[in-house]
Amino acid sequence: MHFSRSLPMAAPARRIHVRRASAIFLAATLSALLALGGVVAGPAQPAAAANPTTFADLQTAFTAGGAVTLGGDITQSGGGLVVPSGTSVTLNLGGRTLNVTGVLGQNGNSNGSAGIAVEGGASLTVVGPGTLYAKGGAGSAGIGGRVGAAIGSITINSGTVTATGGEYGAGIGTGDAGQAPAGTRITIAGGTVTAATTSVGAAAIGGGENGAMPDITISGGTVNTEIFSGVGIGAGYRGAADRTITISGGTVNTYGSACFAAIGTSIYNWNNPDCVPDSKFVNIIIGAGATVNVSVGYPAAHWNPTIGFANSAGTGTFTNSGTLIVGSHVLRIPGNATATNTGTIRGAVDGSLAGNDFVLTFDAWGGHSAPSPLRVTAPTLNAAQVAVPSAPIREGYTFEGWWSSRTAGSKLTTTTALSTSTWYARWSGPGHPITFDPAGGVEIPSISVESGQTFTPPTTTRANYTFAGWFTAVSGGTEWTAATPVTGPTTLYAHWALTTYTVSFDTGTGGSAVPSQTVTHGATAAVPVDLPTRLGHTFGGWFTTSGGASVWNASTPVTSDTTVFALWTADTYTVSFDTGPGASTVSSKTVAHGSTVSLPAAPARSGYRFWGWVTTSGGTTEWSRTAPVTGPMTLYARWVINTYTVSFDSNDGIAVASQTVAHGDSAAVPTPPTRTGYSFAGWMTSAAGSTAWDATAAVTSDVTVYARWTVNSYTVTFDTGAGGSFEPSQTIVYGGRASVPSDAPIRSHHSFVGWFTAASGGSAWDDSAVVTGNVTVYARWLIDSYVVSFDAQGGSAVASQTIGHGQAATVPAVPTRAGYAFAGWFTTPTGGAEWADSAPVTAALTVYAGWDALVPTTVSVSIEDDLVAIPAGRSVTIFGTVTPTTAVGTIELFEDGVSIGSGAVVGGGYQINTFALAGGNYVYTAVFTPGEPRFVSSTSAPVDLVVNPLRPRFPAPATDTDGLLDEIDANGWPVHPLPGGLDSVLGKNVPWTNPLDSFADVYVYSTAQWLGTYAVVGGKVDSGYWAFMPTLTPGPHHLVFVGQTSRTVSVYEFSVPAPAVAALPPVTPVALASTGIEPAPWASLGLVLLLLGAGLVARRRVRSA
Structure with missing residues (x-):
């Protein structure tokens, strides 16, 4: 195995990866060009051999796709097989051996090829008995992807398969920087599969270094990954993960390396040797049929992640329902991650698990040396392959096991279903035996208790009995409690009470209550002496069901709680109908209690209308059709007498409402109606008005009466207004017309225009209009x-x-x-x-x-002392002046367009003091507003004021006097003499000519030293005194002033005199000869150098002048 990149240094890692990136790019480009050449100009493929026996025939069969069975053993090196994109191949090993090695390439360059390349969109399935060896070159997988390429799906159903990836490539999976499109999966369903890689950066099964990880499913067979191969099953270093690993069956033996998990992610961080999880995560599922052995082959000083599934954010899940064997390592669960165990985990676990994760604690109960708490991540001790913990020690006693309670419960064995619990030591020894006689109940084992000790008595059960406690005698005796001390061997006897039951009597809704009875087991209940009652019902006996199907037999023994039910028969009642005198009769009806009565058809009565049935004679409460009948009753017909309408015909007057009048009653006289132009003259029995209506007469039918009217007369008045001549009024009946006066009226200084309907406005009076009321018309006059x-x-x-x-x-x-x-x-x-x-x-x-x-004016604005700039924090006086001085009005002053005050012109002007001004540029203007029309308003030209804040000092113009003199020559700065020396400026103000400056930085030379920053006030630097003046050596010096705003430089030259010393005789050759000292040549040279120095100083002074 190779370990050259397990813990690389930072600089070589960058150099290697730059070279690899170039190689990856070239390889991917070459692959694309070769693929394009195959598509455009590749030759036609020959037909696949039925059972290939050579590598060439096998590749042809792979290109064609479909089922391929080896016809013989095949070994090939220096170039692997390829399952082209879009092709599905099922390879049957047929009991043969296939050994194939891709182009090895050069390590560090990723320029090799896969043993069997399964291109993206393709699939390879391996079946049948036989042996398959596949090895990839640098950057490529043993079975799967080439460098930078996408892979298809890979399935292994049987056979013996060994796959080894080249450097950076997985054993089975993607190559260096390879891709695993969605849906790509590695499936192992059977056989014996061994996978490895030659660098820690790639997984044995899954992702290559920098490559994506496909989904992985293992459902059967035996799967092994070699030790020190990086991640065993999962993601490669820096490769994309976020996929799922499912192991549902079979046996898996897998190794991790250093910070590379046996199953899961590559979480190594080259800059952090503590294996901090990064952004990748996977979901890991171990099913009930799987057995998984994980290990990490690296020194224990490292974190050794057996299962790596969560990233730094806790994303990713781990679920185990099978058997996971951690061995001598530790399964670590991050604190923010989710892990579930419903199966068995053998080995140490660090972190929290949901499900089978139990802590057993042990109580020696009188003994000592109890075992430490035991954490078990399995359903039983047997599943965890953990023995029942050893016995504690108690002198003189025999340990009888761990029990779930001190005096009863169950004993802990390797098959006990576990939970987080406390187990108690059970002892036998010198204590007194306690025997329990259950008296027909469930047997209780004997215990041993020391003299003087107490114990909690157990409980037992017995059918049809209630446990009453333990007593010292079969009958009677003393009850034994948890506080009773043991004084010797004891037999305790269970006392029992027969179980009692409740017999309940259900009388139904509305029935009277009957008390229940308590009856012991096997006894009988008594029939209640007092029968229940229910309004409107007759009791019919007790039954076993609410519907009354079976009569209750009171002599039957009671063996459980029982309810019996009362049976009821409803009573019936007669409902009678009273229609009253003169009306038709209605027959009565019989109705059961609680039911409703069906009301009969309406009866008839001459001269009346039937209203309905009421509950009392003469009453108004109507009987409801839905009301239940609860006893005999009579309903009464209610009648409404007939009525007539008396109508009033107002005969062109306003309408009058009619009246409804009961038979034989008289109508009321209504309010008289009105009619425009007429007066009401009474009600008549006919329209012609011959007979007056008698309102007191009884009404026996519908009646109409009629209004009589007389016409009205009105006055037409003629108003000629103040000063007009009199005109007589006219009397006109309603509907008649007035006549225009024959003579026009007369009024002084006015001409008569005509008659109008209003004294002012209105319209011309129309004398042809009919008169409908009193009218006044008005003479209209036209004034001169x-x-x-x-x-x-x-x-x-x-x-x-x-x-x-x-x-x-x-x-x-x-x-x-x-x-x-x-x-x-x-x-x-x-x-x-x-x-x-x-x-x-x-x-x-x-x-x-x-x-x-008009008198023109001119207004101007000015600032005290014609200031151009001031220091921040100072106030100034602003003046507004108007000419001529005789102008009357007001001046308003503005600061940056905002009024700061106004006032009347006094002596041709107005002034105002500002507040303390902050640093900045200010513009002032004045506006004159005249107080008399003859003066013209005017606005001044703006005046600027700079308010300078105190700034950090400006660097000295030069570091020493020589540099200062050079700057003076280069910039033409003026140099002012100080004939009186430095003392002449102490406590005095130095003149300053640039009005833009409010502060000046002051330096003193020979070597530049800062004396401070001083305000410029009234054209002078307000130094006061030089607070920081250093001690100056005798000789020429300079004071340099630098304006903070304008950067103007002004230089003052002064001299510091040397202190007085005693006069010495001149040194001459004669004098030297008198001492016996010869003049040395170097002394003459020193004199020459001194003269040259003096000359240079003199030149500097001339330049400065």
Whole structure:
């Protein structure tokens, strides 16, 4: 076996799989091209041999499909058999041997072929006696799929079959990266099948590495997978699973390897040696007829999954109803997974099982060294091949076995049906014997109890008796209880009481209750002395059934609870019918108790209508046809007297309701009707009205009476209004017509138009219309009118108005005139008095528009000190100014289009203080609204204000003075001298010219050091004092200011003087000679270098200037 890839390192694994992926792609492409060539240009296949004896004939038979029987032994290597897609082959080994090996290829490249390739859509069935050896090359199965290819279904019914997959290929199943379409299945129904693979990444039966797993069914035969072959039966490493493995019969011996289950999934994670389940799962079913041995051939330090079915989410199921033998390994069930056992599992189980999973605990009951709790995953100890646990120890006693209760129950044997329970030690020894005499009941075995101890007495049973307890004598004696101490050998006697039964007496619905009787077994019941009663019924005796089929014999011995039933006969009653005087008679009827009476046909009575049958004479309660009769009774006919209609003919008046009047009664006089134009004159007996109706007369038939009417007269009045001349009224009968007055009325300053139906509005009076009521008609006048003209005097035209005498004109819309404001209407072109528009008009009139020339205005907005930028958190004063200063009105100030305040113009302006402003850009505008028409409104141009927040400091322009001087030269930054030195700026403000900056970062050189960030206020850097100024060495230095917003750089140069030292004499050759020291050449060189350095410094200073 090969173990080169069982635990690969990370880098080689990537290199190998990249090479394999390329090989898989090339192999799949080559397979597709070869298949296409076969379809397009392949030669016709020869006819299959009947019983092939050569490999070529066998392949021809496979290509043709159908049943194929070997005619002789065949061995072939270097190229396997192929069952083409769409072909079904049944291979009968015929007692022969077939040994076939595919193209081996190169390990790591997956370029081999299957021993027997069963292509997708094809099927292979192996039958008959004989031997089949099939071995696949690299990447391919022994029987099944080639690299990257789909497989068909494989069935083995008999024979001896050995299949070995090449590297990455299953023994029986898919090849490397092979496919198993839905419905693809491996079935083993008989024979002896041995499967293996040459790498741990593939299953012996199932999926190749990276390949899909088909459904697997094993129903018979013997199936073996070789040790160290990866997954025994199931999914290959990194291959698709989510399928079902069913083992319903036969014997299966299968091995896993390291983190590869004997049955199930390949759950190895190359990056995690603890075998964490991944996303794959399978459903595993072991049936009642199967025996399955699982083992894992790898050091015990690993997880060794015997059955791997669930993924990390707990998906996947395991069901066992057969016999699963785990051996020396452990069946581990993940905590979130579902596993069911209704059969037998032999071996250790870690995790929860539903079904046969029992824990037996053991109580030594007076002894010691009881066995530890025993977990059994089988229905019996025998099925689990586990012996009854060993005996505990109790000095001086003999162990008699484990029992389900301390004093009774059943004894534990290897065939006892198990459940989770506690078993108690049963002892015999120096205790006193306790013997039980059941006195005709079920025998109870004797027990032994130590002196002074107590025990719970058992119970027994006896037919037709009730157990009354254990006593110390056959008759009488003392009852023995669980609290009675044992003082010596004892015999206990069962006492019994005959069983009693209840004899019940059922009297039915409505019957009176009869008490039940308690009767001992074999005795008789007594016939009740008091007979039951039931309303409307007569008692007929006691019967054995409710229907009265058999009479109860009270002398019969009672042997069970008994119910006897009362029999009843219903009573009958006479129902009489009383129709009253003058009516036809009705015969009576006989009715049984509780039944309903059939009512007779309605009787007859002259002058009356039959209403119905009532329960009392003169009553109104009608008898219900469904009411039960419960005794003799009489029903009474109820009659309704005849009535007549008195009708009222209103003779063209409003309708009057008729009246219904009983025979002999009189009608009521109704409310008089009305008729337009007429007055009511009474009711008459005829339409012509010759005789008045007597309302007090008795009514004996239907009657009609008639209304009499007299016509009305009305007044027509003529109203001429205030100031009009008088016109006399006219009297006209209903339906007549008034006449128009001969002379028209007269009214000052008015002209008569005509007569109208209303004082205002209405319509012209039609004198030909008939009069139907009092009428007033009104004179309509046309008042004298005058024209009021409006002279706009250069403004827009205004329409004139025609105004009636004494009425006021309406003020027209205000005219407009370019460059002027309207001042009102006046009585003369040059002014005069302002026109009183409420004055009554009594003659034609012209009024004149007055105008004031417009005064243009200009409004502007500004910010205090002409600020352009400020620091965040500061407030400012915003000014609005209008010209001319004589303008009257209001100024409203806006911040970003939102009003921040308004007020009256005072001295030509208005101002407001803002709140503290947050960082950002602000735009301010002002709007002037005039308070007098002659001033023109105006809006200012916007003014911007930048509010700068304090930002993180900007990096120093350079790291040291040399770099700073280079930047000064490159950028042209100004360098300002500080003649007074650093002390001249301590506590003072440094000027700043860029208005966009609110803060400046300050650095000091030679080597750049940050002094802080300071606010720019009023054009100066508000430094106050240099809080973080370091100690500076004597010599030139620079203060550098960097604006946070504009990034403007300003440089100030100053010097730190050296401390004063004592003067030394000059060092000259003469002086040196006086000391005896010769001038050395290196000393001269040092002097030269010092001069060059001074020159460079001077050059830097010149550049900075």
